[in-house]
Amino acid sequence: MFAITGIEPCCAEGDTILIDPPRIARIGYESSLWHELGGVKRISVDGGYLVPGLHDSHTHLAFSLAVSADLRYVRDVGELIAVMKRHVEKVRRLGYPYVVGRGWDHEIFPSRAMPTIDDMDRVSTDHPVIAVRVCGHLAVVNTVMLERIREWGLERKYPQYIIKEDGRPTGVIVEELLWEVIGRLPPPPMNILINHTIRYLREYASYGVTHLNIVSVEERHVPVLEEALTKVPLVIGLYPHARAYAVVKSKARKAVVCGIKMYADGSLGAETAYLREPFLSGRNGEMLISRSDIVDALDLMGDEGQLAIHAIGDAAIHYVIELVNSLGLRPQRVRIEHASLTPPDVLEEIASYRPHVVVQPHFMISDWWADKKLGKDRARHLYALKSLHSATKVYGSSDYPVEPKNPLLGVYSAVLRPGIGSLSPTEALSVDDAFTIYSRDPCMGETMLKEGARADIAILSGNPRKMSPHDIPSIRSLATLVGGLPVYVDKGFVSGFDTP
């Protein structure tokens, strides 16, 4: 038993919380709890703002990033070469035999020119180097990597996908060839993946997150995650793909299997979301799942478990609701992931069926081009957070690595709605509502500040209700506790916790 004093609880009266792990014993004022505090260890976190542990209801483990350089923020070819060069040192230390980078976009380079084989040879002339463009359909390689591609017999198999100029390879490879090359890269060694996953969980804890729903889980993720959870024991719900459901279920111990992840359509960025009217370009997505796919997934799960169905376009959302409704599925067993484009009639369908809806407010910043793809009249109906919040139960998430992990960036986006020009300002959430959607998930339910509840809590560095919403992203956790035990402590501000 121990007490944390000097805090301001978000949703209870008092300045002190008494914790008897794994539960909250008391919340109140130190002055009135004195008879219960005798002999109890006290930790002072002066000015800390106590909240229920935060949740990210849709995140990915992103193993590919464990041994890849992150090129998403690279602004020109020179910077790309510099980042990849530093990465050569890292992979040499890790003992990984390839230099892989991901996420560059030459559209934002001043020259708008693609990097070349000569640029990649500047990164290394002895390691194979490959830098994949943000779209995932194109990459640039160095001479060593190109030789490796020849050794694998892939030049003969896909000559058209090795782009040449004046008969000489430019270093650019595309489509199936690229995917086959990626498929041949060895998986990162276990110790690297475990460290990667420990950092992933610890970073979440540093934002006050205690609960994650990890989606698109495969068999290979499970032993790594289970090991990392012995170091950073967050509360984890898993949504594997149908093909991995049985094996993930048999291997998961600390993590709980909550359901199955499915895809009903693609994305706005790639113009593969399924819309009632095509994108302005004329392209459109299509329905990727059928009634029998859903029936098969339900057979796998039996009477328990949720379907987490990715649906972004208005047509995809409509058909998903129609399908699950016609199967007589209880709405608590259905999560719609993203629900990005919801014109009024689709909102009505959501309100009458009431599935869980898992949103990513930070998409509003990343999808700044949405007006151009959809037209302003339609883009107005994107990310209708307030309407969704009043129609059904909504949950906040990041879709990391698509968006940053930090839920406070999600709160900021939900409140201010920056980014896309034509977004409806009336769909903004209040700070309270934004925190509500990040304090629950569809599998584990909600975290609460009340006596007897599990002590899954975070002490934040500031009170978001008393600051400009612009400052919310600067909030950090001073201490994050799961079941009353610290999983993260900012030792610069707080002392006295037995260290995590």
Ligand SMILES: [Zn+2]
């Ligand atoms: Zn996702």
